[in-house]
Amino acid sequence: MKKTVKLQIKSNFVNQFRSGYPLINKEAIKNINALKEEGTILDLFDENNHFLAKGYYGIQNKGRGWILTNNQHEVIDQSFFENKLNIAINARLSFYQDENTTAFRIFNGEGDGIGGLTIDHYDGYYVITWYSEGIYHFKKDIMEALKKIVDFKGVYEKKRFDVKGTYIEDDDFVIGERANFPLIVKENGIKFAVYLNDGAMVGVFLDQKDVRKAIRDKYAKGKHVLNTFSYTGAFSVAAALGGAVKTTSVDLANRSKAKTIEQFSVNEIDYEAQDIIVEDVFNFFKYAVRKKLNYDMVILDPPSFARSKKHTFSAGKDYPDLLKQAIQITSKKGIIVASSNCSTFSMKKFKSFIDKAFKESREAYTILEEFSLPADFKTRPEFKEGNYLKVVILSKN
Known part of the structure; x- marks a missing residue:
């Protein structure tokens, strides 16, 4: 007890x-x-x-x-977690039934009734992320509940709480059979190589699935695309599959190049026909302006906070200035995908950042589409900061 x-x-x-x-x-x-x-x-x-x-x-x-x-007499035990998991999984049956999507979230923290806990599905494997030592204390009950409800190949875990200020990295494997990596999963028909045992991030951010689909299906055809803060190049892959003439992926992390090559390769795209650049994005923008480079589409999805040798970026403070640099190298009638996962400001505030950047750049724009979290990332209206994703696709007039 x-x-x-x-x-x-x-x-x-x-x-x-x-x-x-x-x-x-x-x-x-x-x-x-x-x-x-x-x-x-x-x-x-x-x-x-x-x-x-x-x-x-x-x-x-x-x-x-x-x-x-809100029930004073409810007991927090295995059956409590079983009930929460059952409700969450039943709400996502359409994802399980979609042959073109094998990677999605089945439990989204407070949106599904248990803050501090997320569970993602990757082609029969599950990844549980624990965001505090407190929720980790319930691991036995939650694991037993999961075992009862789903047939899994294997389960991995991520401990996102601090021990001496660091992410806890160990093997991440918990139970079942180990996956062979890379594990190839699908999202709206796009293939991604993921590594469930490789630190805090597995290789693709599932919350951007609707945006990637829109880029592929509506916006990429015939365009030269710049993808900044590109991580493993997921947006670039979507653009290439959508008929982009060429993609340029820029990220500061050394491993981003090999990871991006891998994502292109699993989708049978010639990575040598694309540009994959390991560089500080802020330096790249300066270089692009100096060389008078222009792109038909610029994807801007920075982390909430980033620090390099010469630059510190905080989304709540610096996004307008970053966007101004993107505007400079976006061609007339070009498209900007402006995205932020920072939970400290609203979509309304984010749009004010966009407005500020365009006004200060003396340019006009038209909003084409907006996105927040996809259906598998359930949120609750009483907790607005839980719906953290803000994406605005706009055209430079």
């Missing part, structure tokens, strides 16, 4: 929890010193001793845990 701690919530946070807000912020807790051991069950009460919600203690960024239920 898990230990339970009674938390008293400050009066100005009570309505937030009553309305379904799932994250327990430390600022909301009156008796913060009662929190001792992660994984402890938390019963939240208002200052008049009225029950609000039940959750667990787990340190994740500024949060101190997540709400699990």
Whole structure:
């Protein structure tokens, strides 16, 4: 039986929890010193001793845990997790039935009722990501629940909580049979090579599936495409499959070149006909301006925060300036795919960044399409920061 701690919530946070807000912020807790051991069950009460919600203690960024239920008498055990997983998987049956998509998310944290936990499916293999030591305390119950509900080939895990400030890297394999890597998965017919045992990231970001499909099906044909912060080149592959004349992929990481070559190769695209450049994107923009290079499509999907030898980038502060550089090298009537996964600002704010960049560049634009998280990345309206992805596809007039 898990230990339970009674938390008293400050009066100005009570309505937030009553309305379904799932994250327990430390600022909301009156008796913060009662929190001792992660994984402890938390019963939240208002200052008049009225029950609000039940959750667990787990340190994740500024949060101190997540709400699990509004039922005071609900027991947080294996059957609780089975129920949550069942509901989540039943909502994603269309993904399981789609022969052209074998990589997708089956459980998306607080969107599916358990903050701090995500589970992704890769052609019969599952990857569980634990975002705090607190949720990791429930590993046995969650693993047993998963075993009962799905037939899996094997399960891998990612521990995204800190031990001495570092990502915990070990073999990542948990149970079942080990996959042969690269494991080739499909997403809307596009093939991707993934490595489930290779650190925090496996080789493709599943939250961008709708955007990649749009690039391939609607926007890439006949275009010279620049893909910045390209990681393993997933957007470049989508563009090439969509009929792009040529793609140029730019990323600072040394391993990005070999990874991008691999993604082109598994899709039977001649990587030698593409440009794959290992370079600081900020330096590349300066080079492109100096050489008067122009692109028909520029894909701009920076991390929320990035640091290189000469540059520090923070999306909330620096995105307009970055976009201005992209505008400079985008041809007239060209397309910009502006994307951010930063959770600290809204789509409305993101659009204001776009507007600012174009106004300061003395250029006009037309928004063609907008994207947020795809259907398998379930979110909840009470927790807007959970719907972190913002993508605007626009045309430079």
